[in-house]
Amino acid sequence: MLRCQGQTALGGTFEVPFEVAPPPEEDDSPSQLPSQVLSQLPLTQVWSKAPQPWQMPKTHYVALEHHQAYKENNLDQRLSHASQSRQRDCYTQNHNLTRDHQTEGHFYHQDQMCNADDQEEQAYQEGGLGTQGHQVHPGHVMHHQATRDHQIYTRASQSRQQQAVSHTMQGHRLQRGRFPVQLTSASCLNSSGREASAAGNQQRNASGGGMLRPVADIPAQYRSLFSQFPFFNIVQSTVFPDVFESDRSVVVSAPTGSGKTVVMELALVRLLITRDSCPPSDHPPQPARVVYMAPMKALVTERYLDWRQRLAPLNLTCAEITGDTEHDDITVIKNSQVILTTPEKWDFLTRRWRDHASLMQAVSLLLIDEVHVLNDEGRGPTLEAVVSRMKTIRATRPTHGNLAASPRLRFVAVSATIPNAEDVAAWLSDDPTPAVFHKLEESLRPVKLRRVVLGYDCRDNWTDFRFDLSLNYRLSGVITNYSENKPTLVFVSTRKAAQSSATTLAKEARLIRDAAHKQLLTTVANGLRDNKLRECVMYGVGFHHAGLVMGDRRHVEELFIAGQLPVLVATSTLAMGVNLPAHLVVVKSTTQYVGGAYEEYSSAQLLQMTGRAGRPQFDTHATAVIMTKNKHKVKI
């Protein structure tokens, strides 16, 4: 009888007895982790990321005696990270693995290793790693092996695993699509309202739900869209069956930075595949169109710039149609397959839709980003009107013989902060095919986020403006304490505050790394139009708000994304979805000036702002610091 030990999220320990099944005699197919073990695991425990020995095919089965070598050599050691194939070689050659001789010279640095005591932290990171694919250490995922008294971790090369998934690794078979990352039961609620346990999840979805789906599951001609990573992350993999393998409308509520753009791209590819699958003779007069709607022009522009480039190889033409663009919008729509717009602009364009009925009826996919604006008193009604009108247009659509050639209008709505995803799904539903919803919890955020709330005194005679000003002088200390010398984004409520905070920081903080850094910043600063911005950038601080000319904004964004601008102070409008991620996010004061008075940020606004913390490509963890009045501290 073996025992698996570990720590729970609440700091307690757990111990689960289990037996290891003997290696399968005849059958080469993987067996499963004993269900009694799974059922006893704490909910917060992210479990193994690679096949356990008892899940491996016979030829991969590793007798426990070989693990004794690990155990004896590593009792007080940090954990070893070995590529799966190397491990197999080691095992079959019965190598004794020593600390410095692991994996035939493939020794991993101490800082890439973890201690069994850090199991929960590591498990969390691995959840992130699994979801990011390349997060903790590019190309590696964790293989988690329990022994009698000690947890031993090994790392398996992700690329090897991918090969295994595609059945090419040394001729051994692992089940396609069953990339071994399991969801914690508390973290996933599907539209049937059931929580799925790790084991239950596997059973629920034998086609691979609960496992990371490889990009190889997408037909080859569309894979270029997902070339940056080998696997869809845990959020994307969870919704994959509903988004990519069905035509139902879907609502996805998932944490900030969890890759919801890819979810929309999966729906887009699904539409292309459906269209491509039918003979050209069956096609209706208008080609199928996709409309992407986001509540902010900045977000639309960002998506347009990205998709224009990435969708071009798929022969898709994108068009950005917002209030800012001045051209014959209808002609532009006719000439494009993907239209990126705001609800307000689409509302305007579709009011007289009967004048261009066939054009509007050709919209087959409506992607709604940041769908939580439905809850916004000002903008919600417009979005609601647009969706209702699109439903009407859908209802009037002539049906062509071949459904694949003339797919129904499908809605895919995503957000990080939609509390009532089920209501939105019900609203988007179509009678024969009700929409599904997925609510994925914060624990699935790829980059773990630490939230710190700092309270400050506000004297009785101070106005909110005065309090806000006083925080300028605290910023430098907060950044020094929490940034780990990594890029920091500071959110403020007004343009004026952005400029004044940046100016104070430029005077107080020491952010220049060396002479070369100074030189680079000076060169960029000299190209900026705004005098104040120029002065600040020289000292490593930028500010960003709608009052700046577009060129200045772009330069500052690029400098920040490149990691050369240590601090960027921005107005809170930048928070929603715009991809300027930082290691540290500071929310300087929780009040904003609206309609002539100060009011507290809503929790959704705070979530959007703090959600910018954590750059999946660079960070395994991130920090968000919220600076507020002492009296408000408890409320946040």
Ligand SMILES: Nc1ncnc2c1ncn2[C@@H]1O[C@H](COP(=O)(O)OP(=O)(O)OP(=O)(O)O)[C@@H](O)[C@H]1O
């Ligand atoms: N499967 C994946 N593996 C690795 N990185 C990924 C994966 N999917 C997405 N990413 C990266 O994660 C980052 C965040 O993605 P995205 O902007 O789509 O998140 P989001 O959920 O829309 O966030 P927000 O709610 O903040 O707008 C991007 O840099 C993207 O390239």
